[in-house]
Amino acid sequence: MTDFTTWDIVRNLLLAARWTVVLSLIAFIGGAAVGLVLTLLRMGGLRPVRWLVRGYVDLFQGTPLLMQLFLAYFGAAVLGFDVSAWTAASVALTLFTSAFLCDIWRGCVEAVPSGQWQAARVLGLNYLQSMRHVILPQALRLAVPPTVGFSVQVIKGTALASVIGFVELTKAGTMLNNATFEPFTIFTFVALGYFILCYPLSRYARYLERRLYGAGIR
Amino acid sequence: MTLDFSSLLPYTDQILEGLVTTVWLTVVTTVAGIALAVVVAYVRDGARVRGASLVSRLLGGYVEVIRNTPFIVQLFFLFFGLPALGVPISATVAALIAMILNLGAYTAExxxxxxxxxxxxQHEAARALGLSRLQSFRHVVLVPAFSRVYPSLISQCIIVMLGSAVVSQISVFDLTYAANFIQSRNFRGFEVYLVVTAIYLLLAVGLRLVFEFVGRRLFAFRQGGSA
Structure with missing residues (x-):
């Protein structure tokens, strides 16, 4: 058996951390796109559509992410697709992220006083125009801090992709542990890797939140 | 595509066993995690009034480390790391400690x-009325704070319950472990996970109802108040 130096461990973990970052970006960007459409549908007029979106959000918020990953992985097989861990993880994490972002953003849109809506409609703007020119610019300011904060949850969520065989930081850690039997060192480094990715985002979210309060909104 | 749920019937016992484990892990974690959070909040509140001490800084570090690393890594760290340091630990105990530390950190925040x-x-008024620091913390600070953040607290406990699915990865026989077990026997992965996911959803709804019931009792005197 080959011996692993500490540098070997760190180097392998760093290489695997790339995929944590890539998967996080896919989930966040994909989730933001789907989440934006869902938010617009949720705030729109059609009652059945609103209920459907609400059901979607409740479903993803009320079940374990691990189960969502398993279902994406095994569900595709039932439908006859042979999906990779990459595809299953990307799809599951994107849907998971979209549900949470939809919920966060709905709250931000609702926080804009209803008088703004009425004023926009009275001026003759239709739903999409009022949304685009009056409501969203105001909601956006409120939305930035919690959205940055949620990105931390996305990064941590990608760790579960290790369970369906996606080789990212956590999976690399368990594989290295099986080869070296140095769990304490390895999982300290793994945890450190996530901390380095997440902590600046947490701090930035808190800073943005403080600045928003300071600006006198609400 | 055919779905066959009847192949699950012989495994009802396993699902029930897993369900019982998930429920008791959640109950113990909720009680112990909130207690831990209250202690952490007490020390950090003292630091806010009197300036930071070493203990309050360490607790701040604990909260940040837990909040900025994945639960599964915390679990592996305890389960694989502690025995390597000469501290033997069973899967169930590791799962419980990891869950309590996790809920404790989020709830403290x-x-x-x-x-x-x-x-x-309000703090000063309580002290002026002759309440001790502990008394004023309890009656003037803690209880109003609880009633204000109670909705977030409910959500956090549900998140920890759902997150407990991960303890299956260190072979704790919870609901998810039962699902994996059955899937490895009858090769009906999708059906098994669908049913178990539905059970988790019901658990989440049930937990919320229980919390809301308890909340109405606990904070009844504040209903309709300014809080």
Whole structure:
């Protein structure tokens, strides 16, 4: 058996951390796109559509992410697709992220006083125009801090992709542990890797939140 | 595509066993995690009034480390790391400790937000009335803070319950472990996970109802109040 130096461990973990970052970006960007459409549908007029979106959000918020990953992985097989861990993880994490972002953003849109809506409609703007020119610019300011904060949850969520065989930081850690039997060192480094990715985002979210309060909104 | 749920019937016992484990892990974690959070919040509240001590800094570090690393890594760290340091630990104990530490950190942060909205004047008024620091913390700071952040607290406990699915990865026989077990026997992965996911959804709804019931009792005197 080959011996692993500490540098070997760190180097392998760093290489695997790339995929944590890539998967996080896919989930966040994909989730933001789907989440934006869902938010617009949720705030729109059609009652059945609103209920459907609400059901979607409740479903993803009320079940374990691990189960969502398993279902994406095994569900595709039932439908006859042979999906990779990459595809299953990307799809599951994107849907998971979209549900949470939809919920966060709905709250931000609702926080804009209803008088703004009425004023926009009275001026003759239709739903999409009022949304685009009056409501969203105001909601956006409120939305930035919690959205940055949620990105931390996305990064941590990608760790579960290790369970369906996606080789990212956590999976690399368990594989290295099986080869070296140095769990304490390895999982300290793994945890450190996530901390380095997440902590600046947490701090930035808190800073943005403080600045928003300071600006006198609400 | 055919779905066959009847192949699950012989495994009802396993699903029930897993369900029982998930429920008791959640109950113990909720009680112990909130207790831990109250202690952390008490020490950090003291630091806010009197300046930071070493203990309050360490607790701050604990909260940040837990909040900025994945639960599964915390679990592996305890389960694989502690025995390597010469501290033997069973899967169930590791799972329980990891869950309690996790809920404790998040709840401490939630409580801190509630506590910081208590004005200093209320604190001072309580002390002027002759309440000890512990008494004033309990009656003037903690209880109002709890009632303010109670909705966030419910959500956090549900998140920890759902997150407990991960303890299956260190072979704790919870609901998810039961699902994996059955899937490895009858090769009906999709059906098994669908059913178990539905059970988790019901658990989440049930937990919320229980919390809301308890909340109405606990904070009844504040209903309709300014809180």
């Amino acid at each position: 939630i409580l801190r937000a509630g506590i910081e909205s208590t004005t200093r004047g």
